[in-house]
Amino acid sequence: MLDTLDRPPLPDADESPLDAYSRAVTAVVDRVGPAVARVEPMARRAGMGSGVVIAGDGLVLTNSHVVGGATRARLTLPDGATTEARVLGDDPDTDLALLRAEGARSLPAARLGDSGALRRGQLVVAIGNPLGFESTVTAGVVSALGRSLRSGSGRLVDDVIQTDAALNPGNSGGPLVDSSGAVIGINTAMIGGAQGICFAVSSNTALFVLGQFIAHGRVRRASIGIAGSTVPVPRRLALAAGAGPRAVRVGEVQSGSPAEAAGLREGDLLLALDGAPIGGTDDLLRALTADRIGRAATLTLLRDGRVERRDVIPAER
Missing domain, CATH: 2.30.42.10 (PDZ domain)
Incomplete structure (x- = not known):
């Protein structure tokens, strides 16, 4: 057995891996958290989900299944401010939808990153409103890349990110964020009964769909x-x-x-x-x-x- 004097010194508290991990997660939350909204479609028996502001003038990205075919929604930001929004585009085939907050100016916004640069094992953070608990944060890693997931329309969504960051109903439409604060996915699904198997539509898919929404109001196929x-x-x-x-x-x-x-x-x-x-x-x-x-x-x-x-x-x- 090694003598106590022969053991390497413990790292300072500020240099411990746990603290480095904590600093990375809290920095992401501080940067992206203010841009995450609660999304409530204005339709009968509508559910609730999350969305992320991607442009300060009020563009909000969420899931198609959160919108649920509605043409309008109510947004609630972390500071408590509420506003109505209209649906600019809805694509069930990729489970993505784009909203425009009415009268919004200079909202806190997150940036979409390059999901093609992701690697398995990379730290990711999910922010949303699971089960109605607003501004909830979970963290994990990228478990796998390039998955395919069947959307509600029956079409396969390609280039899906698998993560073990815990997701629950209400997280849908919220951002999956890397350690630099870039949104690299839109949280979309979990597997009931499984632990740590959750999915997000990649940001590169979202960028393609956004371009189609802005150019045509729909995704042309x-x-x-x-x-x-x-x-x-x-x-x-x-x-x-x-x-x-x-x-x-x-x-x-x-x-x-x-x-x-x-x-x-x-x-x-x-x-x-x-x-x-x-x-x-x-x-x-x-x-x-x-x-x-x-x-x-x-x-x-x-x-x-x-x-x-x-x-x-x-x-x-």
């Missing part, structure tokens, strides 16, 4: 006008067609749609779009981005055991 399902492709046919193990089976072709104009039929198996394999409905939805609207694309499909190619011009969804 392309559509070919089908209802489909993910099905396995028989191995023999997959090898012959150079396709993957799964494809999209067309279940319905909408009247007057680009798919109808291209001659698609119920029962067709969609294998690829412009040569990129389609391994299921999620792949097809990801591929139908706004830049494909009005631009011809080539669908590779399997019909009656034969590979065919059809040109389709996606329209705005």
Whole structure:
């Protein structure tokens, strides 16, 4: 056993890891906390969530499921000030919504950071109003990056951040913040019954959606006008067609749609779009981005055991 004199001296209290951690968290809270609002949609049986002011003139980012289809909301800031806000944009596919606080000037605002620079194990802080307890702070680490999460609309949200910072109902729409005070995610979900498994929509996704809201008032996406399902492709046919193990089976072709104009039929198996394999409905939805609207694309499909190619011009969804 080492003699007491041989042991290294204890660090000063101000230099201990715990104090460094505490200083990092409190600095984040001091910087971002004043920009976190309670969001109450002005609709019958509406719930309550959180939001973060991202521009001093009153732009507030929150979750689509917090807004719940309402067109107006009431905001309460940490200093007790309240104001009404209107919904500028609502995108259930990414679970994001943008509000404009009416008559607001020079509000405390947080900045959106680059979620692409995150690393697993990085310190993060969540601020919000869980279960109605205002201005609550929890801290943890980035547990995983690049997760996918099913939104309320049924579409997969990509580039989701997993964290163990505790979230509860009411945290939704609040910011997930890194140690520099930058918002790197919008808290969106937790897994009931699990401990330390919570999710946030990445700030880079939020920046894209914000640009769409400001430019168009909505997020523009392309559509070919089908209802489909993910099905396995028989191995023999997959090898012959150079396709993957799964494809999209067309279940319905909408009247007057680009798919109808291209001659698609119920029962067709969609294998690829412009040569990129389609391994299921999620792949097809990801591929139908706004830049494909009005631009011809080539669908590779399997019909009656034969590979065919059809040109389709996606329209705005």
